[in-house]
Amino acid sequence: MALCSIFCPLIPLRFRSKPISPFLSKPLFSLSFRVYSSQQPSPSTKDELGTVSIGFLGLGIMGSPMAQNLIKAGCDVTVWNRTKSKCDPLIGLGAKYKSSPEEVTAACDLTFAMLADPESAIDVACGKNGAVSGISSGKGYVDVSTVDAASSMLISKQIKDTGALFLEAPVSGSKKPAEDGQLIFLTAGDKLLYEKAAPFLDIMGKSRFYLGEVGNGAAMKLVVNMIMGSMMASFAEGILLSEKVGLDPNVLVEVVSQGAINAPMYSLKGPSMIKSVYPTAFPLKHQQKDMRLALGLAESVSQSTPIAAAANELYKVAKSYGLSDEDFSAVIEALKAAKSQKA
Numbered sequence: 001m002a003l004c005s006i007f008c009p010l011i012p013l014r015f016r017s018k019p020i021s022p023f024l025s026k027p028l029f030s031l032s033f034r035v036y037s038s039q040q041p042s043p044s045t046k047d048e049l050g051t052v053s054i055g056f057l058g059l060g061i062m063g064s065p066m067a068q069n070l071i072k073a074g075c076d077v078t079v080w081n082r083t084k085s086k087c088d089p090l091i092g093l094g095a096k097y098k099s100s101p102e103e104v105t106a107a108c109d110l111t112f113a114m115l116a117d118p119e120s121a122i123d124v125a126c127g128k129n130g131a132v133s134g135i136s137s138g139k140g141y142v143d144v145s146t147v148d149a150a151s152s153m154l155i156s157k158q159i160k161d162t163g164a165l166f167l168e169a170p171v172s173g174s175k176k177p178a179e180d181g182q183l184i185f186l187t188a189g190d191k192l193l194y195e196k197a198a199p200f201l202d203i204m205g206k207s208r209f210y211l212g213e214v215g216n217g218a219a220m221k222l223v224v225n226m227i228m229g230s231m232m233a234s235f236a237e238g239i240l241l242s243e244k245v246g247l248d249p250n251v252l253v254e255v256v257s258q259g260a261i262n263a264p265m266y267s268l269k270g271p272s273m274i275k276s277v278y279p280t281a282f283p284l285k286h287q288q289k290d291m292r293l294a295l296g297l298a299e300s301v302s303q304s305t306p307i308a309a310a311a312n313e314l315y316k317v318a319k320s321y322g323l324s325d326e327d328f329s330a331v332i333e334a335l336k337a338a339k340s341q342k343a
């Protein structure tokens with residue numbers, strides 16, 4: 001089935017409003033050159049969506065709800081995950097299963113990949129029985145993992161050498177936005193694939209940006225997460241300092257929520273951080289990976305990033321305390337440990 005029968009018309013240089021009908025949506029304001037953004041929903045009917053076969057590789061915290069939303073929207077979804085048991089709930093919802101990335105891309109028109117890090121994204125795409133082995137001209141590969149630009153370019157080259165199209169599309173937004181179909185896609189690569197994938201991105205997300213050449217989406221994602229990681233480390237310091245000087249940290253969270261530095265992250269994570277519980281939405285190991293990759297990006301252009309470098313050290317300490325799989329807000333434990341060591 002040709003994908004082009006279902007893609008939505010995109011309006012260059014515009015931010016489209018949340019539409020009643022996507023074909024009728026009005027441009028709100030211009031964004032900078034080469035940047036596109038739109039909001040859902042897609043123009044396609046459930047029947048049209050089901051005519052494109054979709055592959056999904058990687059069913060972790062993010063991949064599972066993303067694939068689930070595609071299935072619930074009526075898409076024909078085939079899944080694969082290294083640990084097969086994570087496929088079972090999706091198979092229960094109607095997904096098909098293949099036993100390797102190669103088989104998925106061979107069977108599907110369009111394949112999404114949501115892997116942990118550069119190593120796994122490269123291995124699943126380019127390794128033995130990887131996606132590259134099964135993909136071919138007329139198909140598309142959309143990597144939504146958070147990786148560095150060089151890894152994304154490597155995957156892109158191997159995919160495109162087969163004649164298939166490639167799009168990088170890392171996401172902003174965590175577990176809950178993934179469940180709610182409210183992710184923000186930061187895409188770059190083949191514009192035609194961006195257009196073809198748009199109806200599916202719009203099922204999983206609330207907005208999408210097209211940023212041009214492969215590497216730009218990865219870079220944007222790393223800059224965003226570098227800021228987020230530094231914000232969280234600073235917030236952790238503030239919570240502990242407020243406690244140490246005899247303030248109620250819950251009041252601090254409330255004060256912050258009413259002022260100019262308000263961020264949903266603080267209100268969401270603050271109360272549990274004060275209780276020293278860290279239910280995992282974004283694993284700390286992935287936040288440290290993103291700090292590391294962002295610092296590499298900064299170094300590649302000789303940009304000074306001392307705040308991020310200091311925050312990265314805290315995430316490394318937290319990892320060394322066995323907190324890799326806790327939520328990244330557990331970085332506060334690294335500061336507590338430092339405090340108790342000195343005491």
Ligand SMILES: NC(=O)C1=CN([C@@H]2O[C@H](COP(=O)(O)OP(=O)(O)OC[C@H]3O[C@@H](n4cnc5c(N)ncnc54)[C@H](OP(=O)(O)O)[C@@H]3O)[C@@H](O)[C@H]2O)C=CC1
Pocket residue numbers: 057058059060061062063081082083086114115116117119120123124144145146147171172173174175281282283286287
């Ligand atoms: N959680 C979040 O809030 C967000 C995460 N991200 C990014 O999305 C990506 C996925 O994150 P998330 O879902 O949280 O991570 P998880 O750790 O929950 O899932 C990672 C996925 O990668 C797979 N994987 C890991 N290593 C390998 C390997 N060597 N070969 C094959 N598959 C492998 C895992 O398979 P298995 O099940 O077998 O372990 C799993 O499917 C990361 O790049 C992360 O930085 C982006 C936005 C938000």
Ligand SMILES: O=CCCC(=O)O
Pocket residue numbers: 146171172173174225282
């Ligand atoms: O990469 C993870 C991002 C988490 C978020 O945007 O809330």
